[in-house]
Amino acid sequence: MMGPTDLRASVSIVGAGTAGFGVAGDLNSIDLAALAAKRALDDAGIAVKDVDGIFTASAYHFMPALSMSEYLGIRPRFVDGTMVGGSSFVGYVQSAMLALSTHQCDVALICYGSNQRSGKKPALTESNLHEVPYQPRNPITPFALAAARHMHEFGTTREDLAAIAVAARSWAQLNPDAFSREPLSIADVLNSKMISTPLSVRDCCLVTDGAGALVLTRRGETSRSKATSPVHVLGTGLDLAHRQISQMDDLTTTGAVRSGRRAYEMAGVAPADIDVVQVYDAFTISSLLFLEDLGFCPKGEGGRFVRDGNIGVGGSLPFNTNGGGLSCCHPGMYGIFTLIEAVAQLRGAAGARQVAGAELALCHGNGGAFLSQATVILGTESTI
Amino acid sequence: MKESPVSTGPDAVYLKYLGEGTAHLQRCEECDRFFFPPRVLCPHCASTSYKWSPISGKGTIYSSTFVSPAKEDGPGHSVLIVQLEEGPRLLATSPDVTATDGKIGEKVRAVIEPFQSGFRLSFRIEES
Numbered sequence: 001m002m003g004p005t006d007l008r009a010s011v012s013i014v015g016a017g018t019a020g021f022g023v024a025g026d027l028n029s030i031d032l033a034a035l036a037a038k039r040a041l042d043d044a045g046i047a048v049k050d051v052d053g054i055f056t057a058s059a060y061h062f063m064p065a066l067s068m069s070e071y072l073g074i075r076p077r078f079v080d081g082t083m084v085g086g087s088s089f090v091g092y093v094q095s096a097m098l099a100l101s102t103h104q105c106d107v108a109l110i111c112y113g114s115n116q117r118s119g120k121k122p123a124l125t126e127s128n129l130h131e132v133p134y135q136p137r138n139p140i141t142p143f144a145l146a147a148a149r150h151m152h153e154f155g156t157t158r159e160d161l162a163a164i165a166v167a168a169r170s171w172a173q174l175n176p177d178a179f180s181r182e183p184l185s186i187a188d189v190l191n192s193k194m195i196s197t198p199l200s201v202r203d204c205c206l207v208t209d210g211a212g213a214l215v216l217t218r219r220g221e222t223s224r225s226k227a228t229s230p231v232h233v234l235g236t237g238l239d240l241a242h243r244q245i246s247q248m249d250d251l252t253t254t255g256a257v258r259s260g261r262r263a264y265e266m267a268g269v270a271p272a273d274i275d276v277v278q279v280y281d282a283f284t285i286s287s288l289l290f291l292e293d294l295g296f297c298p299k300g301e302g303g304r305f306v307r308d309g310n311i312g313v314g315g316s317l318p319f320n321t322n323g324g325g326l327s328c329c330h331p332g333m334y335g336i337f338t339l340i341e342a343v344a345q346l347r348g349a350a351g352a353r354q355v356a357g358a359e360l361a362l363c364h365g366n367g368g369a370f371l372s373q374a375t376v377i378l379g380t381e382s383t384i
Numbered sequence: 385m386k387e388s389p390v391s392t393g394p395d396a397v398y399l400k401y402l403g404e405g406t407a408h409l410q411r412c413e414e415c416d417r418f419f420f421p422p423r424v425l426c427p428h429c430a431s432t433s434y435k436w437s438p439i440s441g442k443g444t445i446y447s448s449t450f451v452s453p454a455k456e457d458g459p460g461h462s463v464l465i466v467q468l469e470e471g472p473r474l475l476a477t478s479p480d481v482t483a484t485d486g487k488i489g490e491k492v493r494a495v496i497e498p499f500q501s502g503f504r505l506s507f508r509i510e511e512s
Contacts, residue, residue, distance in 0.1 A: 129395055130421045133504035134475045136463050137451045144449035145465055152447070152488040196463070197450045197483055244421075246465050246475045251447055 004266045009384045010101045011108075012230035015044025015215035016343045021329050022179045024115050024209035029060050030071050032211035032331075033113030037072060040213035046107055051215075053078035053105030055092035056112060059123035059332050068111065078105035084240065085367025086280050086333035089212075090374035093339065094236035096216045106217065110339075113211030114331035123332065128244055137196050139282065140204060142245035142369030144196035147285035149251040151198060153300065158198050160303035161284040162189035165202050165326050167312035168281065172323025174313065174353035179208050180327045203284040205325035205334065212336040214343070229347045232384060234269070234360075235377035237262025245369045252300075255373040256293035256364060263375035264295075269360060271295035274377075276345045276355050277317060278338035279364040281324040287311070290364055291319075294375070318355040321345060335365030339376065346380050359383050394422030397436060402503040405496055409472060411437040420472035441494035443468040443507065450483040466492060466507055480509040 017039025020032040027035070033056065041048055054076040058064035065081040080095040082088055089112055096108035136142065150156045166186055172178035189202040219232055239255030239262075242248050264270060271294060279290040288302040296317055297305035305311075311319035320326075322341040325334040342361035344350040359382055365374040394410065398421075401408040409418045414431035418439070425432045443466040453460040462481035467473050476494075481487050492507035 128421075130398075131475045133499045133502065134463050134477050135451065135461060136475065141449055141451060141463050145447040145463070148449055148486055148488060149447040152486070194452050194483070196452065197486070199449075244475070246473050247421075251465070 004262070005268070007097055007101055008234050008266055008268065009219055009232045009379070011097045011216050012219045012232045013214050013339070013343055013378070014217050014230045015040040015042070015046065016340050017041075017043055017213045018177075018340060019113070019211040020115070021177050021210045022208050024118055026118075027115060028119065029058060029113045029115050030067055031113070032115060032209065033068060033111045033213065034071050036113060036211035036213035037109055037111045040111070040215050041109070044215040046215060048072055049074060051107045051109045052076050053096065053099050053108040055080045055096055055108060055110040057081060057083045057088045057333070058112070059114065059125070060121055062124065076105070078108075084372035086282070086335040087365035087367035087372045087374040089333070089336035090338060090363055090365030090376050091238050093216070093233055093376045094238060094374070097233055097236060100216060100218050108216040109213060110216070110336065111211070111213035112333060112336045114333070115209045116332040117207050117209045131244060131246070139369060140196045140199055143283040143285050144199045145245055146251045146289065146370065147198050147283070150285065150288065153252055154303065156288070156303035158190055159186055160307050161198065161203055161288065162186045163306045164281070164284040164287045164311070165189045167306065167315070168320055168324045168326040170313040171321050171353055172327035174351075175322050175328060176351070178323040178328040179206050180323070199283055199285070205282045205330040206327070208329045208331050210329045210331035212340045214336065214339055229380070231343050231346045231378050231380065233376065234379045234383060235263035235265070235267030235375075237266070237375045239373045240371070241373070242371050248370060252289065254289050254293050254366075254370045256290050256375065259373040259375040260294040260364070263362070263377050267377040267379070269377060274360050274362045275318065275358040276321060276342065276361045277319045278322075278341050278361065279320060279324075280334050280338060280366040281320055281326050282330070282334065282366065284326070286366055287320070287324070289370070290366070294362065294364060318358070321350065321353050321355060335374070338363040338365060339378075342378050346378060394424060398422045399502060401436065402496055407439050407441060407494060407496065407505065408436040409439050409470065410434040418468070418470040418472050420474055439468060439470050442510070443492055443494070445478070445481070445487050445490050445492055445507070446473060447488055448478070448481045448486040450481065450486070452483075464507065474505070476505050476507050478507040478509070
């Protein structure tokens with residue numbers, strides 16, 4: 001009987017691509033995802049027609065895996081269209097690993113695109129009968145409730161949260177593809193428009209267009225790929241916690257504790273081993289909770305950890321090195337970009353923001369208001 | 385005459401009680417626990433036997449936020465998660481929670497108030 005650790009390093013990311021970062025003009029969500037997919041497949045040296053596993057979700061398409069497959073002219077034999085928000089794309093690494101290692105497919109394509117900024121189309125979502133009368137400003141209000149509780153329990157301050165936005169900006173300033181690169185200070189964040197206390201507009205992610213794609217194959221099947229430096233999947237973990245913020249059992253502890261533990265166990269590594277961390281930072285409080293829940297600082301000490309400068313450029317923990325959803329890009333769902341930045345770092349291809357000698361990366365995707373969590377640990381050849 | 389299934393579904397029953405001026409939640413007949421939002425089985429033990437039971441309306445503010453007005457001169461409003469003394473948590477509002485005073489941890493009591501075409505729970509701070 002196989003167990004999770006048997007799957008460690010069974011598959012590799014052999015191609016990555018992006019498209020339409022920032023403002024994509026007239027290209028729609030599927031156009032963007034297809035461009036990113038083509039670039040990722042070119043990067044891998046694999047033809048589009050060889051894709052036989054598709055992994056995608058969308059806020060605008062009812063059956064996005066079908067729309068995507070038809071558009072690309074492929075006829076997959078494996079599909080995962082699971083929709084658990086922005087964590088979906090990090091979770092797809094797990095299902096792609098299972099599908100590839102059992103030969104349910106040979107070339108797995110994970111892709112996502114959104115023209116959220118230019119298209120201004122409403123997302124496909126339902127409202128909750130028992131929440132609508134209280135007029136939460138979604139998606140901000142649920143995160144604000146978590147932030148307010150963390151401040152109440154642990155004495156975290158708005159300045160601490162602001163330090164997270166400022167750290168993200170410091171990395172974005174090293175990334176030519178980042179959407180927001182102008183200087184940002186703690187005071188700028190504190191003085192920006194309040195949206196849902198304690199979160200102001202600078203505690204919130206960007207609204208941009210953009211697309212990303214990844215190609216995975218079984219490790220060592222180099223005949224399928226000319227990629228010079230494949231990045232290996234060492235560990236994966238998921239957790240589905242709740243659907244509505246009012247049903248979250250502890251507003252200051254997310255399911256990242258569980259998804260992270262599962263991923264660390266499969267990979268056989270600990271938080272202290274990780275060289276670079278990429279998390280889905282929809283809001284500053286997201287980064288704070290994930291730093292704690294993924295084991296980079298003790299519960300309740302996230303405020304102190306970020307205040308001490310640990311996550312900005314030059315800090316002890318390279319964190320969201322592309323600028324994250326707060327400063328790089330946020331096209332509706334950010335999850336896939338945690339993986340794309342980790343691949344750039346592990347390939348040594350991250351330019352001015354390259355973390356020297358990065359061999360182990362942790363990627364973490366969040367869905368909705370801390371409702372679902374997915375963690376993936378990636379490594380270079382030397383980590384196998 | 386057979387009642388329409390729509391009017392007897394768990395959500396509809398909850399709202400019907402609210403419209404009549406009382407808050408009732410489902411209470412499991414197997415494990416005795418209250419649960420919310422309404423559903424056809426107990427999320428604690430999966431029993432499908434439950435009774436609609438009145439609640440005290442007493443609770444504690446577990447967390448709160450104040451949502452800024454969409455227009456500069458608008459009033460804004462609070463959104464709370466209230467921990468009911470019966471166990472369940474729910475989203476709610478309170479006129480006593482402001483942008484500068486979230487009142488987290490304070491004891492509250494529910495008032496049923498009309499909202500748009502229906503009713504909702506608004507919570508007042510309990511004088512100690």
